[in-house]
Amino acid sequence: MPMNARNQDKPTVRGEYNSTGYEIWLDDRLVYAAGNHVQDSVQPARRRQDRLPPRVIRSFCIRSAREIAAERGLPVDLHCDETDDPLSQHVETLACETERLGLQGRVTGSHLTSMHSMDNYYVSKLIPLMRDAGLHVVANPLINITIQGRHDTYPKRRGMTRVKELMAAGINVAMGHDCVMDPWYSLGSHDMLEVAHMGLHVGQMTGMAEMRRCFEAVTINAAKVMDLRGYGLAPGCHADFVVLQAADPIEALRLRPARLQVVRRGKVIAETPPVTATLHTQQSPLTVEFSRGS
Ligand SMILES: [Zn+2]
Numbered sequence: 001m002p003m004n005a006r007n008q009d010k011p012t013v014r015g016e017y018n019s020t021g022y023e024i025w026l027d028d029r030l031v032y033a034a035g036n037h038v039q040d041s042v043q044p045a046r047r048r049q050d051r052l053p054p055r056v057i058r059s060f061c062i063r064s065a066r067e068i069a070a071e072r073g074l075p076v077d078l079h080c081d082e083t084d085d086p087l088s089q090h091v092e093t094l095a096c097e098t099e100r101l102g103l104q105g106r107v108t109g110s111h112l113t114s115m116h117s118m119d120n121y122y123v124s125k126l127i128p129l130m131r132d133a134g135l136h137v138v139a140n141p142l143i144n145i146t147i148q149g150r151h152d153t154y155p156k157r158r159g160m161t162r163v164k165e166l167m168a169a170g171i172n173v174a175m176g177h178d179c180v181m182d183p184w185y186s187l188g189s190h191d192m193l194e195v196a197h198m199g200l201h202v203g204q205m206t207g208m209a210e211m212r213r214c215f216e217a218v219t220i221n222a223a224k225v226m227d228l229r230g231y232g233l234a235p236g237c238h239a240d241f242v243v244l245q246a247a248d249p250i251e252a253l254r255l256r257p258a259r260l261q262v263v264r265r266g267k268v269i270a271e272t273p274p275v276t277a278t279l280h281t282q283q284s285p286l287t288v289e290f291s292r293g294s
Helices: 036-041 044-051 054-072 090-100 120-132 141-147 163-168 192-202 208-217 220-225 249-255
Strands: 013-018 021-026 029-035 076-080 107-111 136-139 173-175 241-244 259-264 267-271 277-279 286-288
Touching (some): 013 054, 054 076, 076 090, 090 107, 120 163, 136 163, 136 220, 141 192, 163 173, 163 208, 173 192, 173 208, 173 220, 192 208, 192 249, 208 220, 208 249
Parallel strands (some): 013 076, 076 107, 107 136
Antiparallel strands (some): 013 021, 259 267, 277 286
């Protein structure tokens, strides 16, 4: 399964905003910044943006990221609407700008947690707009369930975007990790099975078909977001895959089992021996398997 690795052939434009400022990154290079923490690095012509209300700045960032991407022929991943505010609707701007600049299929909206709290009528109009713009969506279940709903007493909102509904509308939805070990989330391990496991619980996607869709969210859907060529298990694809100690995708999600082999371009680059548990009772030691077998 693919991790959230960067596609070597294609640099990515990424927008981030948080309580201290707004940034646009071209791969690892900061190309635009606004906000208190980056005053010194902002080009003088852009400093006036710092005096604008936050929502105007965010819209400006969305437009800037789109234009840089259109100019350079790059994909975009914008982390936006990462709040519980039902009026945080930047994904609408994202969809409109994507259409305006003809970037359909190349733009991703990550987090979109405010969609969890939005008015249902508005969402019934928004989702088709996102689908028509060919937006990809990435939910980040581990950080979303940790950060969102913090201002709530009870009931507490879950905060993750509407994964099930977006998938049902035909939008490509992947699940990712975002922060792995930082002050916002310190329990990450880059384990995409853990991500999908949390995602299916938060999204209440525990039907057999729904669990498989969550497995796809960290495999084939994520590959579509990154436009990975030669991805998959079909003849002609790159021989990149992970062999799990599990009978099928649902068991992989249930057990998050040992990764027996990691293969890249046909070569084994990492191995873990099969995990076994031995039970010591009054009889002879007994080997226990948690797999239901194939
Ligand atoms: Zn983010």
